[in-house]
Amino acid sequence: MSFFDRCVEYDKLSIWKFPALEKSCLRDVKKATDESFKSFSREYGELMETIFDPLLYFLIWFEKLLNNTPWPIIVLIVGGLAYLGSRSWKLSAGAMISFLLIGYLGMWKNTMSTVALISVATLLCIVLGIPLGVWMSRSERVQRIITPILDIMQTIPIFVYLLPVVMLLGIGKVPGLIAVCVYAMPPIIRLTNLGLRLVDKDILEAADSFGSNYRQRLFNVQFPLALPNIFAGVNQTIMMALAMVVIASMIGVKGLGMPVLQSIQNQYLALGLMNGLAIVALAIIFDRVSQQYGKRLQRHREGGHDA
């Protein structure tokens, strides 16, 4: 007897009740799936962990570095980076004041953890996402395959993919990082692809007419012209990574998300608000600075006679 013959009760077919699989059969299917994934994770879980070890060490190293650096230096670095990115004293001062306030309100250590996580996650997304975007821009077929995957990554309820990640890698920093990246990587891939595709065909033709090979064309012409879009992707990736901070704390990632989670469970309004606002402050700083930087990348587009 085949699976379907066993599981569908043909004699009870009716248009009033959907002919669903019989309960026991459904249970079998689910069980089989669970079992096979569990045995997969028993078998390969450790291997996976070793694969991700370098990432873990890097994250830990970076977090330690931030925590072991004297706070005035961190504040100065924040201000300096903000200025370098945006060329605006106001933004730079705002960033420094936010960090001072965060520290004053006792959230320094958590903030450092979150900044470390976000930085490493963003870096990982860029390192993986940009080449993927380039690949996608080169071929219609690759684009057709990757686009739905990105849609799934962005729409699938986070807990659904959190579960297998946790089953495979346990609770901790690396699964948190992966969860953040799954959610935050699509924009950088999409916008890299889009940016590269939007580059003026005439300009690419000019590059071709001089005998540029693919690499010369990509790095000298296509990439620089797509940079504003790629940068918008980086900006969105950072924002989405920050949005994941609280959820990542559910699988044991330390940082500003942890207290928020606690306050939800215990109704600590002030604690939740404070840490939530700290996350918002980080988001605003990252966003403004990276947007200003992105704008500066487009300076050449301005006409006029500023020289």
Added chain:
Amino acid sequence: MPDIKIQIKNLYKIFGANDKKMLPHIESGMGKTELLDRHAHVLALSDVNIDIPAKGIQVIMGLSGSGKSTLIRHINRLIEPTSGQMLVDGTDVLGMSDNELENFRRFKASMVFQNFALFPHKTILENGMYGLKVQGVKDEQAKPQAQKWLDRVGLSGFEDRYPAQLSGGMQQRVGLARALSTDADILLMDEAFSALDPLIRTDMQDVLLDLQKELHKTVVFITHDLDEALRIGDNIAILRDGEVVQQGNPQEIILNPADEYVSDFIQDINRPRVLQIGSIADPKNKSKGPSMDAETVVEDALQEVIATKAEGVKVTQNGKLIGAASLEQMIHAIARPTADKKGIESYR
């Protein structure tokens, strides 16, 4: 017979997914509209044969959509042909490997575009250096080389600007310098001056003619403007719906338009000011009158004839008598021809 630099042989281009399959239809006489209606393919070039001499300016003319841009892009293979040959110095560009094609584009042919197509994120100097950088030339050498050509087209002092900060005319000077800096001996210009206003356009034509006197490149120049074609072209080929309807030197085309399309094209020109007495001189004609050089335009010759009350002019080339043109012949020549072949013959 001058050296042939570029030889276009039986070139066909059909746009569409199954272009090769459409070829038999065209060869058996199907036209552009029919192909589009029945098979949804666009016939862009049909059996094009042109021999382009070395060191001259070959103009390719035609109305919008006649296939000019498509044709010039076959020379450096920015567009793949459906069938045919493109021999440059005897080598078929269309049969080159990727590597050979890259080198061909780097060293042998460079291009100037209608909408300039400068690199907006690079400075003027960096734009000028692009072709050299692609060739693998180091900065120390590329910079002075590019600078030389920027100076040559009158852009000294603008090196550090960005294209968006320059006017159209200046941008196309950059386009020209960028193409010249690779020292390629073929220069492809697709309506390079069409986007410029008339005064600037004349300026640019002068720049090109000036440079050409010194550089002797093989220039393929696309335009839909007959005045421009007559001003700079040593040879003209006229395209219509992807077919060459007439080619030859400008004087021949003006005196002997091959069909209505060509005669429509040339109907607005100022014939007395364009036609040269050399092209109407008749060795058998014995008219008495002043001697004038073959390149004198009819307008000037007529003035002289009327002033001296002569029968016509004696025509000399490099000081040697090659014939004469009577007053009547000159007047016939400046009257507008009809497309009727017989009628045209009688003007001579």
